[in-house]
Amino acid sequence: MLTAERMSMWRGRYQMKADGRPVAVWDPSWWRTGGDFEVDxxxxxxxxxxxxxxxxxxxxxxxxxARVERAGRKHWTVVAEGRTYEFRRGSIWGKQQDLVAGGLKVGSLRRTGAWSGDVEADLPGMSLPVQICVVGVQIAVWQSQQTAAAAG
Structure with missing residues (x-):
């Protein structure tokens, strides 16, 4: 289980933990959508x-x-490690994304707190760096959607 806990309300950095052990910090980019992190x-x-x-x-x-395609859409994919991982939005409200294989849910990532922005992910079969990438991209998508909703 990978979790992402927001470190500060102002900066948008997230502490990534694998099974409760700190493994990386997702540091969002100031100028472009995305972020940086270090693992091992x-x-x-x-x-x-x-x-x-x-x-x-x-x-x-x-x-x-890794490459993420159609991020923020109902169905999206991650191409990494010689595989294509398929995701679909779990609900119309978009708080959960399901990892699917053969039409069956095999994992997920979801926002655990509406205000904190914390995330919990169960992404079997993916290396730790790819899991962090997937969670970081989803954080960026959710933040972009929040910004657009606030501006509209």
């Missing part, structure tokens, strides 16, 4: 395209590790 001494960057629907996770050498 390896640095990763996650950046969105101009519309915020596609994200790429790159390692420190600039190699693509």
């Amino acid at each position: 001494g390896r640095r990763f960057s996650v950046r969105a395209n101009g519309w915020g629907t596609k994200y790429r996770m790159l390692d420190e050498s600039g190699e693509e590790v």
Whole structure:
């Protein structure tokens, strides 16, 4: 189980914990949608395209590790580690995203607090860096949706 706990209301940084053990800090980008993190001494960057629907996770050498497509949509995918992971929004309110395989729910990520923005994820089969990428992208999508709703 991976959890993301907001560290401050002002900055948007999240402490990532795997089974209760701190493993990384998701540090959102100031200028572009996405963020950066480090796991076991390896640095990763996650950046969105101009519309915020596609994200790429790159390692420190600039190699693509994962790609998220159709982020924020009802159905979206993550391509990483030679596999394609499929997600679907669990409800119309968008507080939960389900990881599906063969039409069956096999995992999920969900917002655990409406005000805190904390997230809990059960994403079996994914490496820890890819799990952090998926949670970070979902945090960015939710924040973007909140900003748009507040402006509208």
